[in-house]
Amino acid sequence: MAYQEVAKDILAHVGGRENIASLVHCATRLRFKLKNHKNADAEALKKNPGVIMVVESGGQFQVVIGNHVHDVYNAVRAAAGLTDESEPSLQVTGEKASIFGKLIDIVSAIFTPFLGVMAASGILKGVLALAVVCGWLSTDSGTYKLWFAASDALFYFFPLVLGYTAGKKFGGNPFLTMAIGGALTHPVVLQAFEATSQVGAVHENFLGIPITFINYSSSVIPIIFAAWVSCWLEKQFNKRLPSAVRNFFTPLFCLAITVPLTFLLIGPAATWLSQSLAHGYQAIYTFAPWLAGGFMGAVWQICVIFGLHWGLVPLMINNLSVLGYDTMVPLLLPAVMGQVGATLGVLLRTRDKKLKVLAGSAVTAGIFGITEPAVYGVTLPNRRPFIFGCVAGAVGGVIVGYCQTSVFSFGLVSVFTFSQIIPTTGVDMSVWGAILGTGLAFTLACVTTFIAGLPRSEVATETVIVQPTENDILAPMSGTVLAMDQVPDSTFASGLLGEGAAIIPLTGRVIAPFHGEVASLFQTRHAIGLLSDSGIEVLIHIGIDTVKLNGQHFTTYVKVGDKIKPGDLLIEFDRQAILDAGYDLATPIIISNSDEYTAVTRFTNELSIESGMPFLTVSR
Structure with missing residues (x-):
């Protein structure tokens, strides 16, 4: 149920289903492509406790969730009614992304769907290498061979997997582009590559054009370029072919054109680019x-x-x-x-x-x-x-x-x-x-x-608790001290509720200021009434108008009737969240029965105080 609630909030603050152009996820983030970024409210979404952060980069609206991102992803898709067969339109309005932003968007969309499997395969490969080095396994054993096949399959057949995800990203039929990836790793092609690598081998041709056979297993760039070409061709044929035949003839033409084009031009050019990037990086790395x-x-x-x-x-x-x-x-x-x-x-x-x-x-x-x-x-x-x-x-x-x-x-x-x-x-x-x-x-x-x-x-230093006399009230929190007439609320500032002082807290903790008991606890958890063993009644009211938060961002650790001693934790609150919600955190500490005493005074005129130090005293 928690994931469904988070999903509904995310959906509402990205502008609703109608504003979603596409949605994928990686290891920790939901990656939205929005039709109009102006319709999204990142600041509101950041306040959701199920959201770690919101990042807008590379033309994407990225919602950082954490380890359970897949569960939230499924919940968002369910809430929005998204399925693989009913993806939203990819028409995006608003500011155009930069070329670099578009590149990042393409790369992340192609690789994120199988990132977890890719990481698992890499780890298994590493563990197998460790097992061989330590002598736990032999490369000739059946155990090693099965686990090696499991770890190497994804990388060996990269063109198929990338063909599928690239096809989806480029807006084409992903099974068509996956078939092109399969052609790159087909046994016939691999056998032809091995044959042409031999001395004195006869080179083959396609319609009179010489074919350069390359081992495309584990390759990355060739299939991405081939998928883009296929998707472009697919759109052109779909525009021109009658609806009665396009389901068969569009894939036919795309396969018949793209596969030869890949082996004749795209593959060799992309392979040259791959090798240039690898050797170029290696040259820079070797330098320093x-x-x-x-x-x-x-x-x-x-x-x-x-x-x-x-x-x-x-x-x-x-x-x-x-x-x-x-x-x-x-x-x-x-x-x-x-x-x-x-x-x-x-x-x-x-x-x-x-x-x-x-x-x-x-x-x-x-x-x-x-x-x-x-x-x-x-x-x-x-x-x-x-x-x-x-x-x-x-x-x-x-x-x-x-x-x-x-x-x-x-x-x-x-x-x-x-x-x-x-x-x-x-x-x-x-x-x-x-x-x-x-x-x-x-x-x-x-x-x-x-x-x-x-x-x-x-920091986690121990709070120094000074044992109070029967007339003393210790500071229930650390922070900046305000005179009561400086509190930005006329009811408190006028002294109508009693005399005392206020503290603007630096931390989100409220501790007990004396020996006594909890006399009252507001249902909204923003205020607490205490009664000391000597009869002093104290009201601690965290923030101004925070009753409107209805208990959000407050956690209580005591209940009415509980006995307390100096330093006991009473309440914790999310200081930053309350400030972000627009509330003043000035916290009045009021002697509710101050009319029973001749004077209520502060121990010191210092502008700051640490929790547990002497704060107020009453005179009879």
Whole structure:
């Protein structure tokens, strides 16, 4: 039911079903292509507790959900009535995306549908490599062969999978473009490639034109270009052929034209481009691998924030296809683990219960390669932890780059990547360099965040509780002190409800100010009445007009009649969410029965106070 509620809110704030041009999801994000971005309300959507962040980048409206994105994706599709057979129109209005934005959109749409399977296949390949190096499995065993087939199938038949997703993205028949991908990996073609590779082989031709046979297994770029051509042809034939025959003749013409064109022109040209990209990157990397490592370690998470990392994913896969290895993925290990380390530092340092829970789950997700919860939920909102994570990633990246670590299969950058960097010759300095650089990034980010990553008011130092006398009231929260007549509410400022003072809180905690009991607790949880053992009645009212929140953003830890002692946690509240909702957080602390005392005075005229310190006193 929770997913359905989140889905309804998302659907409402993206402008409804009629504003959705397309919807896909990756490991953590819903990626909307909207007809008109002006109809979406990103700020309202960010307030949903089921949404980590909203990012508009690359022509996409990206809603960061986290690990359960697939469940929310299904719920959104169900709420919007979207099916594979009834996709919305792709007509988009508003601002035109840049060429780079369109490229990012194409790449993400083609690769995201099978990202999870691709990551799983890469991990399995890495585990098999580790098993062989450790002597647990032999490459001649049936066990190894079956698991290797399972891990290699997706990569070997990449043209089929990419043909399907590219066909969907380009607006054509995905089964038609998948068939073209199948032609690229057909046994007849592979046999012809092997035959023409032999010395003295006779080259074949198509209608008199020489054919260049290439092994397209595991290739990436050729099928994407071929799919685009096929989809373009499909639209042209559908416009011109009668409806009675187009279902058969359009696919016929597309296959008959695109497959030969791919082998004669598109394939060789795309293969040349693939090889040029791979060798060009390798030349740059070889020039200064340590510099490449420092750069990627520093900026990778910034690219992830804006969704720009998708522009590099095809290059990584292309390196594996052309070179048999990739040096870019290892450089990202320190960047990822740097943010995980910074998040762990926040977890160990903060005393904000909600942030601590969020950081704990984000650390676990980050270890397995999902950093969005850590970045959007923990490090980026607090700024310094994110910066420390990026700096640590750069330091670790320098070490990984210097050791020239490579991966031999593709997958999400995670703890499993360590099994994917082991070469066939066994563990060497490139592996130890990756472990050292990643470990240093994790440790450096964690330590620096623990020491200086959070404001003083947020750190996990013990609250000093001064034992009050029977006439004293301790500060129930840390913050800036206001005289009662400065409170922006005439009812409180006039003293009509009693004398006292107010605090603008720096944290989201309210603690007990004396020994006593809970006398009253508002149903909306924004205010609490306390009675001390000596008879002092205190009202703590969190914020101005916060009753209108109807309990949202407040959590109570006591009930009416509970006995309390100084320092007991009474209420927690989401300070930032209340501010974002437009409410003033000035919190009056009122002596409700002040007319029974001759005076109510403050202990100090300091403008700030820590929770648990003497705040008010009454005189009889």
